[in-house]
Amino acid sequence: MKKDVIIVGGGPNGLGLALALAGRKLARPLAVTVVDARSFATTPHDPRGTAITRSTQNMFEVLGLWPTLAPDAAEMRNIIVTNGKGSHQDRPSLLRFATDDSQKAASTIVENGKLNAALLHEVLQSPMIELVGGFSVADVRMLTGKIEVISKQGEKHSSALLVAADGRHSAVREHRGIPVSKQDYGQTALSFSIGHTEPHNNTAEEHFSPDGVFAVLPLVGKRSSIIWGTSTGEAARLMSLDDKAFADALQVRMGHRLGEVHVEGTRGSYPLVMQIAESFIAPRTALLGDAAHAIHPLAGLGLNLGFKDAAALADCLAQAIARGEDLGGPAMLERYQVRRRFDTTMTAMMMDVINTFFANDNRVLSALRSTGLRLVDQFQPAKSFLMQQAAGLSEDNPRLLRGLLPG
Numbered sequence: 001m002k003k004d005v006i007i008v009g010g011g012p013n014g015l016g017l018a019l020a021l022a023g024r025k026l027a028r029p030l031a032v033t034v035v036d037a038r039s040f041a042t043t044p045h046d047p048r049g050t051a052i053t054r055s056t057q058n059m060f061e062v063l064g065l066w067p068t069l070a071p072d073a074a075e076m077r078n079i080i081v082t083n084g085k086g087s088h089q090d091r092p093s094l095l096r097f098a099t100d101d102s103q104k105a106a107s108t109i110v111e112n113g114k115l116n117a118a119l120l121h122e123v124l125q126s127p128m129i130e131l132v133g134g135f136s137v138a139d140v141r142m143l144t145g146k147i148e149v150i151s152k153q154g155e156k157h158s159s160a161l162l163v164a165a166d167g168r169h170s171a172v173r174e175h176r177g178i179p180v181s182k183q184d185y186g187q188t189a190l191s192f193s194i195g196h197t198e199p200h201n202n203t204a205e206e207h208f209s210p211d212g213v214f215a216v217l218p219l220v221g222k223r224s225s226i227i228w229g230t231s232t233g234e235a236a237r238l239m240s241l242d243d244k245a246f247a248d249a250l251q252v253r254m255g256h257r258l259g260e261v262h263v264e265g266t267r268g269s270y271p272l273v274m275q276i277a278e279s280f281i282a283p284r285t286a287l288l289g290d291a292a293h294a295i296h297p298l299a300g301l302g303l304n305l306g307f308k309d310a311a312a313l314a315d316c317l318a319q320a321i322a323r324g325e326d327l328g329g330p331a332m333l334e335r336y337q338v339r340r341r342f343d344t345t346m347t348a349m350m351m352d353v354i355n356t357f358f359a360n361d362n363r364v365l366s367a368l369r370s371t372g373l374r375l376v377d378q379f380q381p382a383k384s385f386l387m388q389q390a391a392g393l394s395e396d397n398p399r400l401l402r403g404l405l406p407g
Contacts, residue, residue, distance in 0.1 A: 003033050003130075004327055005317075006149055006157050008137060008172050009165030012035030012050075012112075013306035015119040017163060019063045020314040022128040027405070029128040030317070030327075032299055033157055035149065036166075043120055047193040047265045049217050049225025051076070051300030053107050055392035055401040056307045062403050065122045072114040074218040077104035078203040105202075107300065109217045109225060109280075111193070128261035132157070137166070140175040140285075147284040147328065162285045163307070163313070168275055170291035176282040185272040185355065187212045188235035189297060190228040192267040193219060194250070197259030206256075206298070207316040212272070213298045213355075214253060224258065226250070227297060235269055272296060274348055281337045283349055284328035286313060293344045304392055305344055311398035311406075312339045318406040328393035346348035393399035 005021055007014045014034055022029040023087070023279040051072065052060070060066040077099045099105050123129050138152040140162065148158040149172070164172035173180075189212070205216040212229025219225055228250075238249060247262055254261060275294040280287045290304030313336050319325075392401065399406055 002031060003157065003159040004030040005032045005161045005163060006030060006147075006159040007034045007163045007165055009170075009289070009291070010038065010040060010131065010133070011165065011167070011289070012115055012119055012303060013310060014163075014165035015116075015123050016059070016307050017165060017288060017310035017313065018123055018129050018382075019065065019119070019126070020059070020310045021317065023122065024064050024125045025062065025064045025405065027407075028321075029126065031128050031130075033130040033132060033159070034123070035132040035137075035151075035157065037134065037136040039133040040120065040131045041133065043113060043116045045265070046111065046116070047072065047219075047223075047225075048112050049109040049219050050112055050115060050303055051107045051217065052110055052115075053304045053392035054104055054302070054398055055394075056304045056377065057108065058105075058289065059307055059311055059400040062375065062400060062405055063122065064125075065118055067122060069110060069115065069118040072118075072220055073108040073110045074220045074223050075099075075202050076107045076109060076204045076218060077105050078201070079206045080121040080203060082205070082207045083209075089249075094349040099175050109204075109368055111219065111225075118157050137171040137175065137202060140172060142283060145326075159328070160284065160326065163288055164285065164290055164291040165288045168273075168294045170287070173277060173287055175290050176212040177279045178282055178283050178287065178342075181276050181278060183274040183352065185274070185296065186232060187229050187272040188232045188269050189272055190235055190238060190267055190269050191226070191262045192223050192229070193223060194261045195223050195264055196261045197222065199255070200258060208298075211301060215298075215300075216254065216258075217300075222258075228253070229272065229298075232271070239267060239269055272280055274352055276345055276348055278338070280341045280344075281333040283330075284333075286333060288313065292340070293348060295344075295348040296355045298355055299352060301347065301351070301392075307349065308392070308398065308401060309340055309344075309401035312336060314400060315339075315398045349406065 003221050007017055018032050018034050022032040022346045051262050080096055085329055121201050135151045139150040141148045146158045146160055147162045148156055164170045199222055200218040207214040215227040219223040251261055278294045288309040295302055316332050316336045320327055325331050
């Protein structure tokens with residue numbers, strides 16, 4: 001079967017794009033191949049949580065994915081924001097968000113493993129999507145009217161368009177010669193899930209301090225996902241602790257609002273770096289997700305930006321089909337670049353400014369932060385605007401994020 005699009009990267013954003021282009025809900029699906037260095041036979045167990053904004057949920061609903069995922073999604077109906085790194089009792093709530101029971105939550109938290117499994121299950125329902133595991137990219141070549149990707153074993157696949165969804169260390173981006181701009185924050189985020197003895201009541205917490213953001217995000221049941229941002233040296237020390245010593249340190253950091261806590265599964269860590277590709281496109285190539293951009297995780301928008309890329313690319317390809325254009329041609333690619341690079345860069349810069357403002361132990365700035373958060377807490381229009389942004393809702397959103405199929 002002739003392929004229209006090859007996607008390198010079988011993570012959430014890559015599989016999400018495959019569904020957006022060739023899922024079973026589409027009237028005119030494209031022919032898509034997804035290749036990945038890993039096997040598609042199983043999805044690894046990963047209890048860490050990921051925020052899914054309401055706009056991304058719209059996309060999942062229209063593509064038929066949400067009914068599978070909904071039982072494993074915990075709504076964030078309340079959000080508490082504090083300023084300071086002292087004990088839990090010394091961090092008074094400065095800003096609270098609450099979602100009315102008649103409204104959908106701005107975000108839900110889903111385990112990474114459950115998200116990957118649901119995406120893969122839905123992908124397997126489409127006869128127009130081919131999955132190729134064990135495919136490590138060795139080269140990318142331009143051919144007449146198409147582009148070819150070659151594995152280290154010599155396997156070849158070609159199509160009109162190649163999409164790099166292979167992460168922040170993208171092999172495709174490197175082969176296409178696209179440089180990136182980076183900013184290292186000198187911080188590391190620890191990521192893991194916990195069980196606790198008290199209910200979270202669908203409440204998320206974000207504690208800002210000069211060391212980094214500490215976030216507690218609700219999962220289904222008496223469980224939560226933790227993002228613990230701190231200095232690189234302190235992160236290394238924490239990761240070296242045995243399970244009991246680590247749990248003790250965590251209990252001190254969290255306090256006892258959720259009762260006694262214990263770590264579930266393994267602890268992960270990753271450096272906090274802002275990274276933006278200097279172009280999201282090259283001839284017959286589009287970058288998507290972390291291959292195009294990596295931002296600070298303080299608002300939990302990273303993965304959702306990748307789904308927004310997927311939805312925008314689906315719109316651009318639908319326009320190309322309607323106009324009789326080459327699916328991998330300059331006109332289609334330039335539309336995608338215009339729709340996504342500026343928006344993503346502005347979001348990354350906003351996260352950078354917020355992180356810089358909070359990751360500072362200057363007493364004057366600390367007082368300003370506290371005062372500013374309290375003022376926002378008392379001004380409902382500002383809170384409503386921030387919740388709208390957190391939900392990812394906008395009239396300019398691609399069709400899928402508004403609950404509409406591409407076309």
